[in-house]
Amino acid sequence: MAVAAAVAGTVALGTGIGVWASSGGGGDQGSAGQATVAETNPSPTRSYPMSKAPQTIPAVRSHTPARGPGWRPRPGDRVVIADAGLADEGRLIAGELGMSYAGQKDDTRAGDLRLSLGGGGGGGGDDQESYTMTVRGGRVDISGPGQAGVFYGTRTLKQEVHGGGTAPEGVVRDEPAKPVRGFMLDIARKPYSESWIEDRIRELGDLKYNELGLHFSDDQAFRIESSTHPEIVSPDHLTKAQVKRIVALANSRHITVVPELDSPGHLGAVLAAHPDLKLRNGNGVVTKGAIDISKPGSAELIDDLLNEYAGLFTGDQWNLGGDEYQALMASNPQTAYPQLAAAARQKFGANGNVADLTTQWLNDRAATVRAHGRTMRAWNDGFYRSATAVRPADDLQVAYWTGKEIGARPPQDYLSAGRKLINYNDEFLYYVLGQPQTFVYPTGQRIYEQWNPRVVRGTTAVPARYDDQILGGIFAVWGDLPDAQTPDQVAAGIRMPLRATVQKLWDPGTPALSWTDFKSLADRLG
Numbered sequence: 001m002a003v004a005a006a007v008a009g010t011v012a013l014g015t016g017i018g019v020w021a022s023s024g025g026g027g028d029q030g031s032a033g034q035a036t037v038a039e040t041n042p043s044p045t046r047s048y049p050m051s052k053a054p055q056t057i058p059a060v061r062s063h064t065p066a067r068g069p070g071w072r073p074r075p076g077d078r079v080v081i082a083d084a085g086l087a088d089e090g091r092l093i094a095g096e097l098g099m100s101y102a103g104q105k106d107d108t109r110a111g112d113l114r115l116s117l118g119g120g121g122g123g124g125g126d127d128q129e130s131y132t133m134t135v136r137g138g139r140v141d142i143s144g145p146g147q148a149g150v151f152y153g154t155r156t157l158k159q160e161v162h163g164g165g166t167a168p169e170g171v172v173r174d175e176p177a178k179p180v181r182g183f184m185l186d187i188a189r190k191p192y193s194e195s196w197i198e199d200r201i202r203e204l205g206d207l208k209y210n211e212l213g214l215h216f217s218d219d220q221a222f223r224i225e226s227s228t229h230p231e232i233v234s235p236d237h238l239t240k241a242q243v244k245r246i247v248a249l250a251n252s253r254h255i256t257v258v259p260e261l262d263s264p265g266h267l268g269a270v271l272a273a274h275p276d277l278k279l280r281n282g283n284g285v286v287t288k289g290a291i292d293i294s295k296p297g298s299a300e301l302i303d304d305l306l307n308e309y310a311g312l313f314t315g316d317q318w319n320l321g322g323d324e325y326q327a328l329m330a331s332n333p334q335t336a337y338p339q340l341a342a343a344a345r346q347k348f349g350a351n352g353n354v355a356d357l358t359t360q361w362l363n364d365r366a367a368t369v370r371a372h373g374r375t376m377r378a379w380n381d382g383f384y385r386s387a388t389a390v391r392p393a394d395d396l397q398v399a400y401w402t403g404k405e406i407g408a409r410p411p412q413d414y415l416s417a418g419r420k421l422i423n424y425n426d427e428f429l430y431y432v433l434g435q436p437q438t439f440v441y442p443t444g445q446r447i448y449e450q451w452n453p454r455v456v457r458g459t460t461a462v463p464a465r466y467d468d469q470i471l472g473g474i475f476a477v478w479g480d481l482p483d484a485q486t487p488d489q490v491a492a493g494i495r496m497p498l499r500a501t502v503q504k505l506w507d508p509g510t511p512a513l514s515w516t517d518f519k520s521l522a523d524r525l526g
Contacts, residue, residue, distance in 0.1 A: 051168035055521055056159040057499050058208060058506035059513070060174045068169030071135045072161060074111055078102040082116035086150055088252055090115055093154040097161055108139070113157070115150050116143045129210070130175035133157065135167050148254040149175070152208050159206070163525045178453055180422055180472025181505040182211030182258070183498065187238070188218035188269070190433065190479030194242045196487050198249050205253030207502045212250055213258040213319060213474060219268025219289040220482075224312075228304045231273040243312055251314075259313045262321025263302050264291045264361050274301060279327060282338050287326045293361045294343035303368045310372040318374040319399060322362045322382020327354055329406075348389035355387040366393045377422060380414065381405050397471070402426045403457040404438075411456040415466040423456050423473035429501065431494055434481025442475075444496030445515045451501075452508040475501045496522060 051070065053063035079094040080102045081087060087103070094101035099113065108114075119132065128146025131153035142153035156174065160167040183204055185192065201212060216223045221234035224243060238246075250257045268289040271278045277298050279290035291298045310318075330336035333354035334344075344352035347360065366376050370393075377397040385407065398414045401424040414421055423429070428451040432439040453470050454461040462470075475498055477490060485493065499522050503511060511518065 048169070051170045053170075054156060054160045054168060054172060055163055055525075056156050057518075057522060057525060058176075058503045059511065060156060060172045061507060062173045063168075064171040064173075065168075066136065066170040068136065069138075070166040070168045071111075071138065071140050072166045073097040073099050073113075076100065077111035077113070078105075078109060079113045079115070080105040082114065085147055086115045086117065089147065089151045089154055092252070093158065096158050110138045113140045114142070115154070116141070117145070117147070117150065119143050119145070127175050129179070130173075131156075133167075133172040133174070135169050135171075140167060148210070151205075151254050155206050155208055159525050163521070176208065176506045177508055178470070178472035178505045180211060180474070181209045181502055182213055182422075182472065182474035183209055183494075184211075184213030184215065184258075184260075184424070184474050184476040186215045186218070186477060186479045187223045188216055188479070189220045190482035191221070191223060191236045192487055194238065194246060196491070197246055200491070201246070201250050201253055201255060203498070204255055207499060208506060209498075209502055210254055211256050211258055211317065211474065213260060213476070215260045215262070215319075215478075217261050217269060218266045220479075222269040224309070226305065226308060228308045229270075229273075229301065232270045234269060240312055247312070247314060256315035256317050257313055258315060258317040258319055259309055260319035260321055261302070261305055261309065262319075262323065263365060264293050264298070264358065265289050265323060265325040266321065267291050270301070270305075277301065279337070279340075281330075281336050290326045292339070293357060294339050299361070299364060302365060306365065306368045307372075310369065310374070316373065316375055318369045318376045320362060320365050320369065320376055320378045320382070320396075323379035323401075324381065324405075325358055328358060328384065328386075352389050353386065355384040356389040359384055359387040359390045359392055362396075363390065363393050366396060370395070380411075381408060383409070383414065385409060397422060399424055399474075400456050401430070401476075411462050412466070415462060415469050418469075420469050420471050421456065421466075422471050423453050424476055425451070425456055425458075425473070427458055428455065429473060429475045429497075430478060431476065431490075431497065432478045432480050433490070434484035436480045439480075441493060442497050444498075444500035444519070447497055448500035448503065448511065448515050448518060452504050454508070472505050473501060 048067040048069060050067055051065045054060055077099050079090045079099050081090045081104050084104055091101050129148045129152060131142060131144035131149035133153045133156060134141045140157060142150055144150045144153060156172060157167055204212060222232045223234055223237045225237060225239045226233050247257050266289050271291060277291050277295055279287040279292040281287060327333050327337050327340055334341040337354060340354045340357055344354055344357040348356050362378060362382055369376055377399045380398050380400040383392050398419050398421045400411050400421050402408060403410060411421060428442055428447050430439060431441055435441060453473050454467060456462055477494060496519065513521065
């Protein structure tokens with residue numbers, strides 16, 4: 001991401017130099033009060049001042065300034081594409097900027113916005129999310145190795161035009177620091193309408209997020225239509241047709257929808273229709289939300305659902321859950337749940353324990369999902385230290401959310417073992433409705449000023465040597481007290497945290513803008 005240093009005359013963002021765009025490609029300096037070399041020694045023979053870098057969220061990684069009027073769309077201007085695969089991106093930006101979509105063309109006209117595939121991206125490599133945007137000669141060219149990068153280039157242009165009216169002259173070279181930039185929504189405890197979810201997808205796309213997680217099953221409800229087990233579905237749910245539309249809209253914004261069917265805990269709604277599979281302790285008392293993993297029917301039920309939803313969620317990512325299995329929260333699981341202990345000994349020998357049996361359950365569910373070609377993650381407390389006979393599958397990524405639970409291992413335990421990790425840090429990235437227990441609503445300012453992807457647990461960053469193993473982060477909304485906020489209040493409450501989070505995932509360095517200026521920019525961009 002050191003592309004700025006390699007380009008002569010490039011202004012590198014995130015290094016303390018503040019640069020701002022204005023109508024006409026010039027204008028006053030921002031609050032940082034810094035000027036580029038070219039601004040300090042302006043050419044007396046040119047009529048335009050040196051351009052300022054775009055103001056966008058997230059901020060672009062680098063901008064090479066130039067002298068010129070910049071670009072703004074005018075009636076009759078065209079969006080043209082060089083590759084048929086960019087038709088969706090071309091039509092979308094044309095509609096957003098009030099331009100004419102002309103399709104695949106070889107000719108060039110003044111005012112054109114041209115989209116093309118090929119060449120290096122932000123850092124000169126082949127990162128499919130990188131792009132180059134050139135504003136020169138009254139035209140705009142956006143190119144990148146992949147469709148996602150070109151799409152992100154159109155998001156930058158949209159923000160420039162909507163925020164200031166004019167895209168500044170020069171060249172933007174941009175790419176994300178982290179490949180996972182996500183938002184997760186708990187629709188199990190609190191239902192959200194299809195339209196609300198689709199509004200968030202449009203918001204996420206404009207901010208260059210690339211994941212939407214849906215936690216759709218928990219003790220309170222099961223929220224998606226099922227053909228294999230219709231008996232488990234709650235009255236207020238999304239139909240498969242609605243989910244397909246959500247997935248299609250997300251795909252058009254290069255957002256992967258990541259489903260989570262949590263097991264072997266958090267299954268209360270499923271088990272309400274299958275009481276014979278409820279976990280009971282040695283005294284016959286039902287354990288909340290937990291399925292009895294010693295019964296063959298339990299695996300059959302969950303695998304039915306995993307196979308069914310693999311056909312509905314077409315993305316390449318999957319969350320297996322795996323957290324908070326109540327059997328393992330007992331002081332002595334072997335004594336408290338003798339049937340699980342017996343099954344563990346039968347499977348793993350005399351030293352087999354309940355943690356081994358639970359780890360094998362997770363591995364078996366991973367095998368079911370792996371057969372559909374998915375990359376899988378599980379919550380960090382689904383990786384059990386006390387398991388001795390079996391270890392979690394090597395290809396399972398760690399969704400690290402907390403270090404507060406009894407016996408929770410620090411992130412370094414997983415990183416030093418070579419696992420890839422996704423940061424869901426509940427200290428910064430958990431918006432828990434009603435603020436139960438010790439949770440408080442996260443603020444954008446705190447994320448912006450104190451968090452970065454290496455701050456995985458609490459407020460302390462893991463060593464820099466693990467940075468490449470941390471794939472990114474997810475901002476999550478949980479519905480523990482679902483009536484605490486309306487959907488509109490949730491949308492308003494997460495607005496600035498979402499913007500702060502993606503800024504730090506796109507570029508983890510210290511932002512150029514102060515929080516006050518960042519918030520003002522967000523208000524101007526809408």
